[in-house]
Amino acid sequence: xxIELPYxxxxxxxxxxxxxxxxxxxxxxxxxLWYRVGSAHERPGRTGFAHLFExxxxxGSAHVPAGEFDRLLEAVGGVNNxxxxxxxxxxxxxxxxxxxxxxxxxxSDRMGWLxxxxxxxxxDTQRDVVKNERRQSYENRPxxxxxxxLLAELYPPDHPYHWPVIGSMADLDAATLEDVHAFFRVHYxxxxxxxxxxxxxxxxxxxxxxxxxxxEIPAGPEPEPLSPPPAALDGERRRVLEDTVxxxxxxxxxHSPAYLEPGDAELDTAAAVLADxxxxxxxxxxxxxxxxxxxxxxxxxSGRFGSTFMIVVTGRPGSSLAELERLVRSELESVARSGVExxxxxxxxxxxxxxxxxxxxxxxxRADRLNLYAYYADDPGYVAxxxxxxxxxxxxxxxxxxxxxxxDSPGVVLSVIxxxxxxxxxxxxx
Amino acid sequence: MRPPERVRSATxxxxxxPDRRIPPAIGPVPSLTVPPLERRRLSNGLELxxxxxxxxxxxxxxxxxxxxxxxxxxxxxxxAGIVAEMLDEGTTERSALDFxxxxxxxxxxxxMTAGWDATHLSLHVLRSRLEPALALxxxxxxxxxxxxxELRRVKGERRADLLRQLQExxxxxxxxxxxxxYGPDHPYGTAASGTVESIARLGRDDxxxxxxxYYRPNHAFLVAAGDVRPEEFAPLVERVLGGWEPGPVPExxxxxxxxxxxxxxxxxxxxxxxxxxxxxxxxxxxxxxPDYFPLIVLNTILGGAFTSxxxxxxxxxxxxxxxAGSRFDFRRGPGPFSASSAVFTGVTADAVAVCLDEIxxxxxxxxxxxxxxxxxxxxxxxxxRGLESTADIAxxxxxxxxxxxxxxxxxxFVDHVLAVSAEEVGRVAREHLDPDAMAIVxxxxxxxxxxxxxxxxxxxxxxxxxx
Numbered sequence: 097x098x099i100e101l102p103y104x105x106x107x108x109x110x111x112x113x114x115x116x117x118x119x120x121x122x123x124x125x126x127x128x129l130w131y132r133v134g135s136a137h138e139r140p141g142r143t144g145f146a147h148l149f150e151x152x153x154x155x156g157s158a159h160v161p162a163g164e165f166d167r168l169l170e171a172v173g174g175v176n177n178x179x180x181x182x183x184x185x186x187x188x189x190x191x192x193x194x195x196x197x198x199x200x201x202x203x204s205d206r207m208g209w210l211x212x213x214x215x216x217x218x219x220d221t222q223r224d225v226v227k228n229e230r231r232q233s234y235e236n237r238p239x240x241x242x243x244x245x246l247l248a249e250l251y252p253p254d255h256p257y258h259w260p261v262i263g264s265m266a267d268l269d270a271a272t273l274e275d276v277h278a279f280f281r282v283h284y285x286x287x288x289x290x291x292x293x294x295x296x297x298x299x300x301x302x303x304x305x306x307x308x309x310x311x312e313i314p315a316g317p318e319p320e321p322l323s324p325p326p327a328a329l330d331g332e333r334r335r336v337l338e339d340t341v342x343x344x345x346x347x348x349x350x351h352s353p354a355y356l357e358p359g360d361a362e363l364d365t366a367a368a369v370l371a372d373x374x375x376x377x378x379x380x381x382x383x384x385x386x387x388x389x390x391x392x393x394x395x396x397x398s399g400r401f402g403s404t405f406m407i408v409v410t411g412r413p414g415s416s417l418a419e420l421e422r423l424v425r426s427e428l429e430s431v432a433r434s435g436v437e438x439x440x441x442x443x444x445x446x447x448x449x450x451x452x453x454x455x456x457x458x459x460x461x462r463a464d465r466l467n468l469y470a471y472y473a474d475d476p477g478y479v480a481x482x483x484x485x486x487x488x489x490x491x492x493x494x495x496x497x498x499x500x501x502x503x504d505s506p507g508v509v510l511s512v513i514x515x516x517x518x519x520x521x522x523x524x525x526x
Numbered sequence: 527m528r529p530p531e532r533v534r535s536a537t538x539x540x541x542x543x544p545d546r547r548i549p550p551a552i553g554p555v556p557s558l559t560v561p562p563l564e565r566r567r568l569s570n571g572l573e574l575x576x577x578x579x580x581x582x583x584x585x586x587x588x589x590x591x592x593x594x595x596x597x598x599x600x601x602x603x604x605x606a607g608i609v610a611e612m613l614d615e616g617t618t619e620r621s622a623l624d625f626x627x628x629x630x631x632x633x634x635x636x637x638m639t640a641g642w643d644a645t646h647l648s649l650h651v652l653r654s655r656l657e658p659a660l661a662l663x664x665x666x667x668x669x670x671x672x673x674x675x676e677l678r679r680v681k682g683e684r685r686a687d688l689l690r691q692l693q694e695x696x697x698x699x700x701x702x703x704x705x706x707x708y709g710p711d712h713p714y715g716t717a718a719s720g721t722v723e724s725i726a727r728l729g730r731d732d733x734x735x736x737x738x739x740y741y742r743p744n745h746a747f748l749v750a751a752g753d754v755r756p757e758e759f760a761p762l763v764e765r766v767l768g769g770w771e772p773g774p775v776p777e778x779x780x781x782x783x784x785x786x787x788x789x790x791x792x793x794x795x796x797x798x799x800x801x802x803x804x805x806x807x808x809x810x811x812x813x814x815x816p817d818y819f820p821l822i823v824l825n826t827i828l829g830g831a832f833t834s835x836x837x838x839x840x841x842x843x844x845x846x847x848x849x850a851g852s853r854f855d856f857r858r859g860p861g862p863f864s865a866s867s868a869v870f871t872g873v874t875a876d877a878v879a880v881c882l883d884e885i886x887x888x889x890x891x892x893x894x895x896x897x898x899x900x901x902x903x904x905x906x907x908x909x910x911r912g913l914e915s916t917a918d919i920a921x922x923x924x925x926x927x928x929x930x931x932x933x934x935x936x937x938x939f940v941d942h943v944l945a946v947s948a949e950e951v952g953r954v955a956r957e958h959l960d961p962d963a964m965a966i967v968x969x970x971x972x973x974x975x976x977x978x979x980x981x982x983x984x985x986x987x988x989x990x991x992x993x
Contacts, residue, residue, distance in 0.1 A: 121581045122910045123556035159546040163842070166833045171900040172552055173907020192907050194553035201550050209546070224845030231800040232848050232868045238693050296556065312543045342689040374626035384623060387679055390686045412686050439631070446633030450652055453582050457915040 099452065101462055101479050104299040110315045111287025114306050115466050115476045116299035119459055125295035127199040128188040128463035129207075130471060132290075133283035135263070136182045136256035136322060136401065141270070144226065144263015145279050147180040148271065151222040153187060154178075158209035162218070165202055172198060180261050183400045184471055190460045193296040200293075200309040207289070208313035211280060216273055223268055230262050238341045242512050246349050249333045249508045250404060255324050257399065285316025290470045294463035324401050327351055332506040336521045339512050343390055344520045345410045346417040348424065350507035352405040355398035355472050361485035362497035363405050367394035368444035369436055369494070370427065371407065375443065377427050378407070386423070388415045400472065405502060417511045417522040432499035435491050448486050558910050560936045561751070561919050566760040570772050571744035575927055576759055577751040577919050583653040585752035586916040587663060590924050591645040592747075593740040595718035596859060597778050600710060604720020605728055606640035608680060609736045610647065613638055615676035618669040622676050625662070634659045636666070642718060643858045644928050645740075650917060653753040657762065664766035672737065674730050684725050691719075692992065695803040695868070698794055699969045702992045703805035706792045706965035707862055713781050714809075714859065721993050744772040749923045752916035780859035784809050786963040791878075791979050792990035795972035802874040802970030806881055807864035808963055813856035813929045819942045820950040821854055821958060826901040827951065828852050828888055829865055833900070835884045836865060846873045850881075858929075863959065871971050875978035878968070882961050882984065889955045893948045906943040909936070 103117040138145050154176075156162035169176050174191030176199075189199040234240040244260040251258040291310070293302045328351060353359035371378045371394035382389035390410040397404040409420045455461050456479075469478035511521035544550070566574040595606045614629070614636060615622040629636045634651040647667065651659040691697035701717050708715030716724065748767070750759055786808070811817060822830070829836040829852025840850040850867035865885070869877040912918055913936075926935050967990065968975060979987050 122914055123558055124910050124914070163833070163838075167900060168549055170831055170833055170904040173903050173905075173909075173911075175908070175911065190911060192910070193556045197550035198552060201544070201546070205546060221842070221845040225841055225848060228801070228846065228868070228870055229848040231870060236695060236799060236801045236803075236868070238690070308544055340693055342693055343686055373630040375623060375630045380623060383683070384679070387682060390683055390690075410690075412682065413689055443627065443631045447630060450584075450633035450635070450650070453584055453652065454650070454915075457582060457584075459914070 099456070099480055099483055101456065101466060101477065103466060103476055105476060106303060108286065108307060108311055110311070110313055111285075112306075112310050113290040113470065114303065115290065115292045115470060116297070116302040117292065117294040117462060117466060118297065118299060119294065119462070120296045122459065123193045123296050124190060124459055125193050125196045125199070125293060125297050126188060126190050126460040126463040127196070127203060128186060128292040128294070128460070128467055129203055130290050130467040131185045131187075131284055132288050132471065133185055133319070134181050134183045135259065135261040137283060137319070138256075138259070140253060140259070141267060142275060143259040143267045144261075145271065145275070146185050147261050147263060148222065148226055148268065148276070149280065149284070150178045150180045150185060151226055152214055152218065152276070153206050153210065155218045155222065156213045157206040158212045159205050160202060162213070168198060168202065174199065182257055182261060186464065186467065188460065188463065196293070196297055197305055200305050204309035204313065207284060207286065207310065210284070211277055214273070214276060219271070219273055219276060223271065226262070227265060227268055230265065234262060238339060239345055239512050241337065241339070242345070242347055242510060245335055245337060246347060246404070246508055246510055249335060249510075250329070250349060250351065251327050255327055256322055257327070257401065282317065282319050286310060286313050287315045288319055290467055292463040292466045294466065295459040322401070327402055329506045329508070333508045334523065335508070336511045336513065336518070336523070338515045341512060341514055342413055343410050344415055344417050344514065344517070345408065345512045346420050346522055347510040347512070348407040348421070348507055349510070350405045350502050350505055352396055352403040352501050354400055354402050356482075359497045359501060360396070360398065360403065362489060362494050363396055363501060365441065365444050365448065365486060365489055366431065366494055366498050367396060367405070368447055369431070369440050370394045372444065372447055377431075378409070378424060381423060381427060382409060382420065388412055389420060411520075415520070417513070417520055418524065421509065421522040428498060428502055432495060432503040435495040438491060441489065441491050441494065445486055445489070449483070452483055555907060561913065563923060563933055564756045566756060568743065568764050568768055570768060570770055572763075572767055572770065573747040573927070574760060574763060575747060575749045575923050576754060576756045577749070577923060578754055578756065579751055579916055579919060580753045583753050584916055585651055585653055585656050585750060585754055586920040587649040587660065588749040588920040588924050589647040589663065589667060590747050590749065590928060591647075591741055592643075592745050592928065593775075593778070594641045594644045596642045596713050596781055596857070598713060600713065600716040601724055602728060602732060603716040603724040604684065604718070605732060605736055606645060607719055608684065608725070608728060609733050610638035610640045610645045611680055612672050612677060612733055613647065613666040613670045615680065616671045616673045617665045618671060619665060625666070629659070629662055632659050636663070640718060642714070642861070646924065648917075648920070656754070660762060661766050667741065668767070668770050670737070672730065672733050677730055677733060681725055681728065684720065685722055688719065688722050688725065695796065695799065695801070695969045698992050699803040699805050699866070699967055702792060702794050702967040702969065702990050703807070703864060703965060704862065705992065706967055706990065707808055708784050712784055714861065723993070739776055742773045742775050743767065743770040745775040747927055749920045749927070751919040751923065780812065780857070783860040786960070787965070789962055789964045789966065789985040791966045791968060791985060791987040793972055793976060793979070793987055794967065794969040794990050794992055796969055797971055797973065799871065799969070799971045801868045801870055802968050802975055803868045804874070804878060804966065804968045804970075805864050805866045806878065806964050806966040807862055808960060808965060809860040810854045810856075810863035811958055812859055812861070814858075817954045817958065818856070820946045820954040822905060823898070823901050823943065823946040824888065824951045824955055825852055825854055826905055827893055827897060828884065831901070831904055835888070836867070836881060839880050839884060840867055840869065840877055844873070846870065846877050871974050874968060874970055874975040875982050878966060878979065879982055879984075882964070885959050885961045889952070889959060889961075893951050895948065898948050898951065902944050902946060906940045909939055
């Protein structure tokens with residue numbers, strides 16, 4: 097089945113890359129702006145800035161009074177939001193097609209004229225909101241601190257993936273108005289961004305309107321490119337967290353190839369063979385046959401400077417995580433030594449293919465996908481080649497990737513257990 | 527194989543720079559072509575609702591059985607959901623694992639959930655694999671064996687999941703809230719997923735009885751949205767579901783409205799919690815209320831959008847929370863109205879007071895015209911956002927059919943919303959929101975929050991244990 101996302105692209109003299117994708121099936125347009133800044137561009141002691149900005153960006157700019165950003169968009173039936181990752185931050189609006197110009201005006205004003213509107217009071221309020229987000233989504237949530245514990249073990253303290261996107265409470269408290277201004281000046285300029293407009297708008301109109309609203313914003317300094325050395329573990333690491341939980345949970349994590357690099361598609365597919373769907377290997381073994389696990393997941397957290405391959409098994413009450421680890425490792429060994437059958441590979445690939453089409457259904461998803469490829473592949477039109485990465489896989493390629501990156505490489509083993517149940521933890525190498 | 531690409535150079539910067547001080551004018555509202563709905567009926571009475579939508583080569587099927595968790599008595603809470611989950615745990619042709627393997631080999635996603643009013647069996651698949659996928663859906667619905675060993679496993683998984691939920695502040699607040707509003711004897715007072723005790727009580731006979739009573743073609747309908755043609759699809763369905771035998775189905779009235787009780791606070795103690803999670807509200811009107819449109823506009827103003835009053839007051843003005851909102855959970859019977867948030871421990875009582883004040887204010891003071899206009903537009907003009915994917919379309923069509931909203935519902939939706947006046951919003955607020963008859967459930971650190979909650983003087987503060 098062919099897959100394509102037709103688009104036109106142009107670059108403004110100030111360096112802003114613009115990508116237009118026309119699709120008139122629904123009278124909506126998605127405006128999607130990626131800044132090439134994420135938590136990886138922060139420094140130790142000042143973490144959480146890219147995400148804090150994701151909040152400050154909605155508090156008004158020089159020509160948009162505080163509160164108006166959301167009011168104006170809701171008044172035309174639009175929605176908006178943003179998200180932050182280690183590698184990038186995105187900001188987006190989804191509006192009826194007649195409000196495209198409004199979205200561009202709002203988005204351009206906070207790129208070109210944000211700083212005059214950032215006050216100490218706004219910084220303090222949004223800092224409190226983010227601290228509450230940290231409490232709600234991490235500290236007050238069962239298993240909520242597992243992921244940042246894994247990152248800290250996988251990456252050394254000076255590696256940009258060492259700290260979590262949300263930042264630490266201490267760093268959030270320490271952020272001054274000057275820090276915030278300096279971070280903005282370096283990272284939020286047109287030459288460090290790409291803008292997708294997808295939906296019921298003609299590319300010619302998009303070009304004209306984007307020039308009108310973004311053309312006068314001056315280019316910023318070229319941010320220093322990051323070039324962290326590849327992260328590697330010199331040996332296996334084990335950690336145990338006691339938490340307010342009923343079900344013990346085992347996390348296994350390994351370093352894996354960066355997004356789109358050789359080995360990346362192989363390991364995505366391996367994750368699907370192992371744990372995607374009821375008929376996957378680990379689900380079948382641990383949930384159906386042995387009945388000692390509640391659920392099992394496997395996936396990659398993919399990034400520009402390397403990825404993390406994860407297997408997460410939630411036990412039944414009282415399940416021994418050491419026993420779960422032993423069974424997971426024996427299954428990995430079986431994949432690495434004996435390989436997978438063609439039919440298993442087909443099952444995994446068919447699921448990946450269905451998901452591929454699903455993720456292209458809405459114009460908002462298409463817009464984000466074009467920017468994703470512009471960022472990671474330097475080619476917004478990478479979608480067909482991306483799918484091709486999965487279609488050309490063989491059982492042998494997958495087998496070798498599992499052997500090299502999972503079986504023969506040290507990883508991090510994290511046990512999250514109920515308070516006082518240390519005997520459930522996976523303490524010894526299995 | 528790359529998509530067409532054209533790289534162009536841009537003209538000089540600043541050409542025709544706008545006056546930035548004024549928001550750009552908004553053009554005329556674009557018209558939405560509502561997806562066309564076609565109906566067919568199988569010989570056994572099964573109604574088909576087909577929405578051809580050929581943007582991508584995918585199809586979403588949704589088989590809806592018109593009975594859900596509302597018929598489960600509290601001691602058997604969770605039964606409807608367990609029955610749904612058991613459908614693909616073994617059929618006369620295949621074991622549970624073989625069935626999963628077949629579906630997954632097709633790249634399909636099969637999910638089964640029981641809501642309060644209906645059970646939804648959804649299947650999402652690429653067009654090229656529709657026929658075998660539909661045959662598998664039919665196999666699960668017509669010929670499940672509901673085997674005892676798999677039932678034991680499914681119950682074990684559910685039990686572990688319930689134990690997990692009892693550690694999560696959000697789940698505790700949700701469960702505590704419905705218990706406080708509806709009490710132990712009302713079906714809505716116990717979560718649709720059941721409790722550890724109710725799930726333990728379910729035997730295979732209960733599952734088989736439920737399946738035999740309610741899974742009938744004359745008590746169900748099938749929605750298909752996506753790359754399908756009605757003239758091809760209907761015969762296909764007749765072939766695989768035509769043998770489903772109709773039969774009498776027990777009648778069930780929607781659950782009754784619980785008696786009002788004066789406002790009181792129920793405290794679920796979580797020593798040392800960094801935040802308090804709270805819900806406040808009471809029973810609300812059913813989905814078929816004639817006040818539906820004024821109520822959704824009211825809720826948008828109060829707590830249904832980012833700029834709604836509760837979120838502005840608690841998040842943007844005070845920085846107490848990451849978010850606050852409200853909703854009417856519309857059902858056949860009197861589903862709940864609730865406002866909710868998670869705030870840091872020290873401001874718990876103040877946050878509850880702010881919510882009650884906002885509910886009083888929207889009852890007493892007329893909503894300003896610009897705020898009303900914004901809420902109406904947000905709902906009316908936002909309609910296309912909810913109709914983008916084939917799964918969205920199937921979900922909306924299922925709701926229309928389930929509640930009998932009429933095939934022209936989507937076409938009338940915008941006019942109905944835009945017609946809501948400030949007087950109507952005030953009237954439905956006074957009729958359907960009562961700050962003096964609220965159940966307020968707070969999950970938080972009792973040592974820190976109990977005294978300030980008492981000092982509010984809004985009602986008694988009682989401990990609550992959630993099961």
